[in-house]
Amino acid sequence: MRVPFVDLNAAYIELKAELDEAIQRVLDSGWYVLGAEVERFEEEFAAYCGARHAIGVGTGLDALTLALIALDIGQGDEVLVPSNTYIATWLAVSHSGALPVPVEPNEGTCNIDGTAIESAISERTKAIIPVHLYGQPADLDPILDVARGFGLAVVDDAAQAHGAEYKGKRVGTHADATAFSFYPTKNLGAFGDGGAITTNCDNLARKIRLLRNYGSQQKYVHEIAGFNSRLDPLQAAMLSVKLARLDDWNNRRRDIAMEYTRAISRSPLQPVALIKGVNPVWHVFAVKHPDRDNFRNRLEASGISTMVHYPVPPHMQAAYANLKLPPSSLPVAKKLGQELLSLPIGPHMKADEVEYVAECIVKYS
Numbered sequence: 053m054r055v056p057f058v059d060l061n062a063a064y065i066e067l068k069a070e071l072d073e074a075i076q077r078v079l080d081s082g083w084y085v086l087g088a089e090v091e092r093f094e095e096e097f098a099a100y101c102g103a104r105h106a107i108g109v110g111t112g113l114d115a116l117t118l119a120l121i122a123l124d125i126g127q128g129d130e131v132l133v134p135s136n137t138y139i140a141t142w143l144a145v146s147h148s149g150a151l152p153v154p155v156e157p158n159e160g161t162c163n164i165d166g167t168a169i170e171s172a173i174s175e176r177t178k179a180i181i182p183v184h185l186y187g188q189p190a191d192l193d194p195i196l197d198v199a200r201g202f203g204l205a206v207v208d209d210a211a212q213a214h215g216a217e218y219k220g221k222r223v224g225t226h227a228d229a230t231a232f233s234f235y236p237t238k239n240l241g242a243f244g245d246g247g248a249i250t251t252n253c254d255n256l257a258r259k260i261r262l263l264r265n266y267g268s269q270q271k272y273v274h275e276i277a278g279f280n281s282r283l284d285p286l287q288a289a290m291l292s293v294k295l296a297r298l299d300d301w302n303n304r305r306r307d308i309a310m311e312y313t314r315a316i317s318r319s320p321l322q323p324v325a326l327i328k329g330v331n332p333v334w335h336v337f338a339v340k341h342p343d344r345d346n347f348r349n350r351l352e353a354s355g356i357s358t359m360v361h362y363p364v365p366p367h368m369q370a371a372y373a374n375l376k377l378p379p380s381s382l383p384v385a386k387k388l389g390q391e392l393l394s395l396p397i398g399p400h401m402k403a404d405e406v407e408y409v410a411e412c413i414v415k416y417s
């Protein structure tokens with residue numbers, strides 16, 4: 053049996069009639085930038101997250117960047133970021149003009165360690181970006197407490213966590229602003245790039261709407277020096293179709309995660325630890341193995357494709373050589389990059405595929 057890491061085509065096959073209709077509707081409308089389709093999806097997504105506002109933008113990276121800029125973060129400021137995240141979290145800080153300051157994760161949960169945050173705060177620190185890595189919400193309450201105490205903004209990176217719950221509430225309203233990505237592989241993925249910011253703050257929403265559209269609300273009137281980063285109406289129309297399926301798809305991921313968790317309990321593998329009060333959406337199902345690469349090769353030889361999220365942390369990338377952070381300066385991020393392995397997971401995996409992966413991870417670990 054061959055089990056691919058992801059099967060993006062399966063969602064299109066499931067929803068082909070509705071998606072084709074949505075595309076045709078946009079083509080027929082003669083309206084190809086922002087407009088009714090984008091507004092409709094924004095309303096649906098805001099309602100789904102329980103937020104007052106959702107603003108559709110070009111990418112998840114832009115969602116983070118524009119949220120930071122809207123919060124007046126820029127040159128001379130520092131923003132705390134997890135040391136073990138996809139590099140976009142750091143790049144958003146860099147593109148705002150501020151400096152990313154890494155904080156190590158809790159080795160069990162792989163999410164930012166709330167107790168390590170305070171010692172990373174300087175007089176230049178303006179914000180914290182917790183990442184809900186792999187679809188498990190970071191422990192937000194202690195982070196929000198520290199932020200309040202020091203007068204810092206919090207923008208959470210929910211690129212992997214559409215629909216995930218923290219203390220009974222979906223992510224998207226706990227912090228000042230929440231950034232989402234609709235990159236095709238994400239739990240809610242477009243057929244191309246896309247992103248959104250949710251917030252309950254009217255002022256922030258208004259500013260982000262300006263920033264994504266040349267600083268303009270009224271054509272040829274430019275209030276601020278904005279960008280061009282708008283969610284595409286074709287993508288918005290298709291995202292509306294997929295949003296209606298998101299809960300079912302997340303629940304299917306939860307079932308698969310439960311089956312893997314049962315198998316892992318009979319193996320030497322270490323799962324990512326879950327905290328109380330969260331309901332994760334399993335964007336990624338990661339396990340730790342001390343001899344990860346050999347384990348990975350054995351699975352590959354059995355037809356099971358896996359990935360590593362992420363093999364080389366941002367501080368060890370050439371893009372951040374200027375920060376002069378030696379690899380050993382963030383040992384937890386480095387170690388996780390060597391030991392973690394992500395198993396295939398997705399709403400369209402067949403029962404026999406899940407069973408086969410569960411069997412093989414016990415047999416080959």
Ligand SMILES: *Cc1c(COP(=O)(O)O)cnc(C)c1O
Binds near residue numbers: 111137211233
């Ligand atoms: C995917 C991702 C992003 C970036 O999203 P894009 O839409 O690809 O720009 C940011 N942060 C995390 C944690 C991600 O997984």
